[in-house]
Each structure stands twice: as C-alpha cells, then as structure tokens.
Amino acid sequence: MLSGLRRRLLVMLLLPLVALALVNAWFDYRSADNVALQQDKRLAALVPLLADSLIGEGLRRTDPPVLLMAPVLEAFFNDRPGFAGFALTDADGKLMLGEAWLADIAPTTPEAVFHSEEHAGVTWRIVQQRQQTVVGEVVVTIADGSDPRQQWARSIVLKVLLPNLVLIAAAAFAVGWAVERALKPLLDLKDAVERRSPRDLSALDETGSPEEVRPLVRSLNRLFGLVNAQAESQRRFVADAAHQLRTPLAGLQSQVEAWAQAASSASADGMLSLRTEQVHKLRGATRRTTQLANQLLALSRADARTMQAQPMQRVDLKSLCETILESHLDAASAKGIDLGLDTQAVTVMGHEWLLRELLSNLVDNAVKYTPEGGTVTIRCAALDGRVLLEVEDDGPGVPEAERGRVLERFYRVQGTKGEGNGLGLAIAQEIARVHHSQLELQAGAAGHGLRVRVVL
Structure with missing residues (x-):
C-alpha cells in the first residue's frame, strides 16, 4: 500500500515537470523557428541588393562584372566569416562571381526559392532568385551557415534536453525525499502494527501521528x-x-x-x-x-494479555522441580516409572505459579503416556546465559509431523492411549509465551520418547 502510494505521488509530481520540460523545448523550437523565418526574410531582402550591386562588365567582355556591394551586404558577409557566401550566375548557369559550389540549378520561377544544404560540415540556408541587372538576367544565390534552426538542432541536447533532464532528476530526488519524509508516520504506524504480538490489542499512540493519519x-x-x-x-x-x-x-x-x-x-x-x-x-x-x-x-x-500487568519475581527452578517431583511421585510409582531429577541451582524472573503449572502439565503428560517401567526426567540448568527447563521421557513420543499440532488446544494424536483432554501442552505453551519463550518438542536422547524444552 505504501509502495503504491509513494509511486503514485512521485508520478503525479514528476509528470507535470516532464510536461513543462517538453513545453519548454517546444517553445525553444518555436522561438528558433520564428528567428529562422526572420532570417529567410532577411536573406530574401538581400537578393535584390546583391543584384543591384552589379554596375557593369569589365574593360573587356571577357572580364567578370564589377560588383560594388552596399554597406548592408558588406556587414552581412563580414559578420559571418566562413558562414556566408554568394554566387552570381547567368541565365545559362555559368558562374560569374562568388562560390562555385553555389552555382546550382537555376530556379524556374521568379519567386525566391529557399532550401538547406550540407557543405563542408556546415548546414547552409540558401536562397535563389532570378533578378534583372545591368548585365541582363542573373541568378542570385546567397547562403547563410548560421541558420537558427540548425543551431537549435545542434544545441538541443546540451542547452535544452540535458538541463531539463538534470532538473527532472534533481526534482525526482527532492520529491522522493519529501514523499519519504511525508510518509514516515505511515511507515512508523505500519512497523508498530507489524511488531505487535497477535495478542497485543492495546491502543496505538494517537498523538504521535499527523492529523491526516x-x-x-x-x-x-x-x-x-x-x-x-x-x-x-x-x-x-x-x-x-x-x-x-x-x-x-x-x-x-x-x-x-x-x-x-x-x-x-x-x-x-x-x-x-x-x-x-x-x-x-x-x-x-x-x-x-x-x-x-x-x-x-x-x-x-495463563493468557498472556491478562499477565502483562502483573510483575515477575525471582523463581528458584531447582526447588520448583523438587516440588513437582513430590506431587507426581505417587502416580509414577503406581506405574513403576522411574521419575528423577537432573537439576542445577538456577533462578529466573517469572510468575512462580504459572511455571509450576507449566512443569506440572509436562510431568503429568510424561507420566500419563510413558508405559510401565519407563523413565521420566525433570531437568533445569544454565545454558549460554539462559536457563533450560525440560521434561524428557522414553515413551511413545510424538511424530515429527504432529509436533506443531499437539500444541493446539484440544488436539490429540490419533491412536493415543490413556485419558486426556488435549489441553496440557496448550497450557504449557501459553505460559511459555507469557515468559517470552515457546515449547520445543524433540525426540528423546535414545531417538525415542519425547523431550519438551523451554528456554527462559
């Protein structure tokens, strides 16, 4: 949910930025196009000026015509060294003056003809028009290598797209950071709910959430x-x-x-x-x-929710094990079961009466389901900074596939002999949860029987 919300916010905030970048590029192109149209008009205005600059032929008929440029023409060609040229050809296409590469096919109509042409690595904007001069009909050609449209095409990546992409990337980072910070209360709320135990139904802190949440x-x-x-x-x-x-x-x-x-x-x-x-x-x-x-x-x-408010006390597990052994000794002796202790002097923080109930249920199950002449051992010991409490028997045990289910309330393995309600292990599991632990069911030491362990 949060991932989808974050994605939607990012898309909704970044799409306008992308649209604005595209609009900006379009306006840049339109601006360059308008400048190019003005350039075409300027080139068209220079054609008659160049035609009027012809003042006659040379001293001999074989000499080229004399060209006396107007100041406007001189300024145009001088301001664009290497990026401006012209050509004057007669009606038959013979070059009279100017650049030979511009002596192209003459236009068939009297109107000015514009086109673009690649030459020497430069894209030129070229205008051609027939003009009447003192030496007869002449085809005037003027070329400009500083066409704004071509400049825009060359600089679109560096001057338009690249800055916009950098802006979008920076905006995406800034918006992502802002969205992450804005959604942090929701993330904290999600984490708080996920960290909770299924049995923790206490109210969430409303003051720590923003008004919208x-x-x-x-x-x-x-x-x-x-x-x-x-x-x-x-x-x-x-x-x-x-x-x-x-x-x-x-x-x-x-x-x-x-x-x-x-x-x-x-x-x-x-x-x-x-x-x-x-x-x-x-x-x-x-x-x-x-x-x-x-x-x-x-x-x-023993329900975990009802025990949260009750303080824990230090419990002597060795003494507790001895008490449980005494209370179940008669039942074990009646079946000829060897009920013994393997204990160390250890203490834990917990609820004494609950731990007594836990151990009593485990020992009662072991004595009840262990056949006559069997062995049941009660253990408590220190283990790597923790305390181990377990009951082991050499009875029929519990199949590995059933070990998870026997902890459920009122569940009994099919074919189990003896009296029982299927609540003993469920009660022990509930008490283990109160003490932030759980029952561990394993096979006995000899590979048969059952060992029930609680690590506190």
Whole structure:
C-alpha cells in the first residue's frame, strides 16, 4: 500500500515537470523557428541588393562584372566569416562571381526559392532568385551557415534536453525525499502494527501521528477495543464457568471415590462386579471432567494479555522441580516409572505459579503416556546465559509431523492411549509465551520418547 502510494505521488509530481520540460523545448523550437523565418526574410531582402550591386562588365567582355556591394551586404558577409557566401550566375548557369559550389540549378520561377544544404560540415540556408541587372538576367544565390534552426538542432541536447533532464532528476530526488519524509508516520504506524504480538490489542499512540493519519489510528484503536472486549468476555466466561464447576465437581468426585471404595470392598458376586466396573468408569469420567475444568481455569488465567500487568519475581527452578517431583511421585510409582531429577541451582524472573503449572502439565503428560517401567526426567540448568527447563521421557513420543499440532488446544494424536483432554501442552505453551519463550518438542536422547524444552 505504501509502495503504491509513494509511486503514485512521485508520478503525479514528476509528470507535470516532464510536461513543462517538453513545453519548454517546444517553445525553444518555436522561438528558433520564428528567428529562422526572420532570417529567410532577411536573406530574401538581400537578393535584390546583391543584384543591384552589379554596375557593369569589365574593360573587356571577357572580364567578370564589377560588383560594388552596399554597406548592408558588406556587414552581412563580414559578420559571418566562413558562414556566408554568394554566387552570381547567368541565365545559362555559368558562374560569374562568388562560390562555385553555389552555382546550382537555376530556379524556374521568379519567386525566391529557399532550401538547406550540407557543405563542408556546415548546414547552409540558401536562397535563389532570378533578378534583372545591368548585365541582363542573373541568378542570385546567397547562403547563410548560421541558420537558427540548425543551431537549435545542434544545441538541443546540451542547452535544452540535458538541463531539463538534470532538473527532472534533481526534482525526482527532492520529491522522493519529501514523499519519504511525508510518509514516515505511515511507515512508523505500519512497523508498530507489524511488531505487535497477535495478542497485543492495546491502543496505538494517537498523538504521535499527523492529523491526516489520526482518523485511521482512531479506527484501529476502536477495532482493537472491540476485539479486546470480545476476547475478554470469552475469557471471563471460560474462567467463571470453570470456577463454578470446580466446587460441584469436587463434591461429585469425592462421592464417587467413596462409592468406588465401598463397591470394591463388597462381595465379588457377578452383579456386584458389574456395578463395581460401572462405578470405576464413572470415577474415571468424573476425574476427567474435574481435570478439564481445572485446565480450562488454568488456561484462562495463563493468557498472556491478562499477565502483562502483573510483575515477575525471582523463581528458584531447582526447588520448583523438587516440588513437582513430590506431587507426581505417587502416580509414577503406581506405574513403576522411574521419575528423577537432573537439576542445577538456577533462578529466573517469572510468575512462580504459572511455571509450576507449566512443569506440572509436562510431568503429568510424561507420566500419563510413558508405559510401565519407563523413565521420566525433570531437568533445569544454565545454558549460554539462559536457563533450560525440560521434561524428557522414553515413551511413545510424538511424530515429527504432529509436533506443531499437539500444541493446539484440544488436539490429540490419533491412536493415543490413556485419558486426556488435549489441553496440557496448550497450557504449557501459553505460559511459555507469557515468559517470552515457546515449547520445543524433540525426540528423546535414545531417538525415542519425547523431550519438551523451554528456554527462559
């Protein structure tokens, strides 16, 4: 858009300059043409004067006629040394006086005849006319090598076109610079919008824009406000719904857990076994629903826009890793999984509860999808001035083609066994964005399994 606008401005400003240059050249040509017409009239006026300058033949008939030029003729020929000449020929075309190269074919009419001719590298303007003189009918020829039309043709490049081209080039540079400076606020606005995160819907600075651009900035701010209000409404709805569901779901889960324990301790007849299986299915569904509500609430609270105003604090990652290991140790032991630590004493600036949620989701996924007897390792270490936080397992892993999609909300790889809602990695990715990072999914150390890394 800006490139097209810049091009249109340049064309609209430079086209009048080009038109003016062409008009200037045309006026120069018309001026030279008018001068040339005046020169033709002057040459035509000199013809009878040259004819009247013949005063008679010499002492012998073989002698050439005597020529006594008028002062006007002498001034004409003296002012143009080497660029003026004449010839007097009789009716048969025999040269009587003057330049031999001008003794050309005589005109057939009594009117003056004009033409241009190239001779000795000079373009001459030549006039010929029959005149009656004291020695009879004579053809008078006068040549002028200073024809203004020819001078204009020779000097058009140096005196007309070249200065105009230089003027147009200088004007193009000046106009380009002026257009660039004039469009700089638009370029700054474009850069400001392009640098923004898709989640940054804060208002643009209206005072920093010129008056002509402010309506556009106001329209963008109004659009940002509407989109932000709609997104905020959706976030509030998800958070409120998840929060309201937590209490009844907790009560329902406790009742189902108690019922499941009671059913398991009862006698194992056929009917009771069937009921016990149904209770266990109900317990699994209740656990998944409770986990979904908790994850939705965590996802809403972890949104990058809602965390921008909250200050970060120094977080001890080693202590955080130890806490997460303790909370997931029972689940790992139940499956015979070796859940271990590989940590260094490192700290980062961040939101502790969000980082705890991130690491908890990663470890929960690793324990959930790693088969019995597997290994899950939690790591934190310093790496080139940054801090590395990762969880590695030797489970089935994620195909490389699916690694981008598993970060999407509610997406699960087809054929995946185990319970899950497809929100764990999405929540971890959202928390990583809050900390100006992202999840990196790689294969495990032995080429299988999954390693999820966050560089802070």
